[in-house]
Amino acid sequence: MTPDRKTAGEDISAAAVLDPTLPLDQAVTPGTATPVSGVLSAAPNKDITIGLAPASAADDSELVSTVVTLVNNAYADAEHGIFHAGYQRTSSAEISGFIRQGRLALAYLNASPANDSPVTGSRSGEASGQRHVIGCVHVKLLSPTLGDFAMLALDANHRGGGLARKLVLFAEDHCRKKGCTLMQLELLVPTSFEHAGKARMQAWYLRMGYRVVKLGSFQEEYPALAPLLAGPADYRIFEKEFV
Ligand SMILES: CC(C)(COP(=O)(O)OP(=O)(O)OC[C@H]1O[C@@H](n2cnc3c(N)ncnc32)[C@H](O)[C@@H]1OP(=O)(O)O)[C@@H](O)C(=O)NCCC(=O)NCCS
Numbered sequence: 001m002t003p004d005r006k007t008a009g010e011d012i013s014a015a016a017v018l019d020p021t022l023p024l025d026q027a028v029t030p031g032t033a034t035p036v037s038g039v040l041s042a043a044p045n046k047d048i049t050i051g052l053a054p055a056s057a058a059d060d061s062e063l064v065s066t067v068v069t070l071v072n073n074a075y076a077d078a079e080h081g082i083f084h085a086g087y088q089r090t091s092s093a094e095i096s097g098f099i100r101q102g103r104l105a106l107a108y109l110n111a112s113p114a115n116d117s118p119v120t121g122s123r124s125g126e127a128s129g130q131r132h133v134i135g136c137v138h139v140k141l142l143s144p145t146l147g148d149f150a151m152l153a154l155d156a157n158h159r160g161g162g163l164a165r166k167l168v169l170f171a172e173d174h175c176r177k178k179g180c181t182l183m184q185l186e187l188l189v190p191t192s193f194e195h196a197g198k199a200r201m202q203a204w205y206l207r208m209g210y211r212v213v214k215l216g217s218f219q220e221e222y223p224a225l226a227p228l229l230a231g232p233a234d235y236r237i238f239e240k241e242f243v
Contacts, residue, residue, distance in 0.1 A: 047110040048134070048163060050170045058100035066133050067095045067106070074153035078197050082190050083228050090151065098138055105170050107135035107154070107163055134158045139171040147175025148184045168208060176242050183240045185210060188218065192231045202236075210238035 057063050068090055075089035098104040108131040135158065138151040149171035154164055172183050185205065189198045218235040219226040 048166075049108045049110065049131075050105055050166060051108075052102055052139075052174075053099045053104050053106050055100050055102060058096040061092075063133065064092050064096050064099070067104070067136055068092050070133065070155055071095070071136065071151060071153045074156070077156075079188075081193065081195065082188060082230060082233060083225075084230050087228050101140075103138055103140045105137050105139055105167060105174070106133050107158075107167060108132065109134045109158070135163055135167055137167040137171050139174055141175060141178060141180065142184065144179055145181045146184060147172070147178070147180040147182070150186065165208070172240075172242070181242050183210075183242065185238045186216065187236045187238065189234045189236060190231055191234055205238055208240070210240045212236050213239045 053063075071090045072088050079087070079089070095104065110131055135154040136151065137149050137153075139147065139149050142148050149168060152164060152167060154167075175183055187198065187202060187205070189195060189202065214237045216235040216237050218229070218233065221235070
């Protein structure tokens with residue numbers, strides 16, 4: 001997926017929001033979304049909760065910094081060879097803006113089952129048993145009926161256990177509840193060489209029910225980023241109809 005440069009059609013801040021004062025298993029607002037808990041192979045016996053970060057977290061510089069690092073590290077690997085060296089997927093300003101707008105869903109690792117301490121992005125927080133961010137997805141409404149997710153990323157230590165699928169399902173569920181009938185995602189795929197990671201992502205999105213509906217113009221959508229591309233790339237738009 002590509003960096004977010006579009007303005008969404010609608011603010012989604014009224015959606016399920018993690019309440020940092022609640023224990024993790026109650027952190028998603030009842031009736032608006034189901035907490036996603038599970039045991040990951042990479043993190044045995046540790047609960048995971050997914051929810052939109054509360055707007056107040058936009059001013060939590062440690063949390064924002066954790067998310068920025070997580071995303072930039074994940075994309076440095078995932079987009080290797082696609083952009084020129086030095087390209088960064090996101091910034092503190094962008095992440096804090098997404099959080100403030102209620103558009104950033106976070107996956108939190110509950111390091112201690114009895115923990116009721118505040119959400120944190122800090123390593124000291126992790127060590128002391130506070131909730132720690134291990135993944136994210138940016139979700140927004142492009143129109144009243146069209147949802148979109150982007151910037152799907154997981155900490156490398158927490159991959160391979162199905163958490164990315166849960167993040168996508170969270171984004172879809174959220175948009176469906178807001179009245180969307182369609183979901184969209186974008187995938188930038190280099191055309192001058194076979195990119196194994198992008199091929200894997202495309203295969204996965206197809207398995208998730210998405211279909212390529214058109215090739216967009218990366219140049220038109222992201223004029224500031226296009227010059228940073230290291231070579232030619234398809235900018236594929238996928239859609240999935242909710243049934
Ligand atoms: C994309 C990302 C979030 C996926 O995380 P993950 O932990 O592999 O996610 P999941 O465990 O939910 O697996 C997703 C799918 O990939 C499959 N998969 C996992 N590891 C795989 C591997 N090494 N090879 C092929 N498929 C694999 C899983 O089987 C799963 O498919 P399924 O849901 O049909 O069973 C993670 O790799 C990441 O952060 N990547 C960097 C950022 C990025 O590329 N974002 C997407 C840009 S388009």
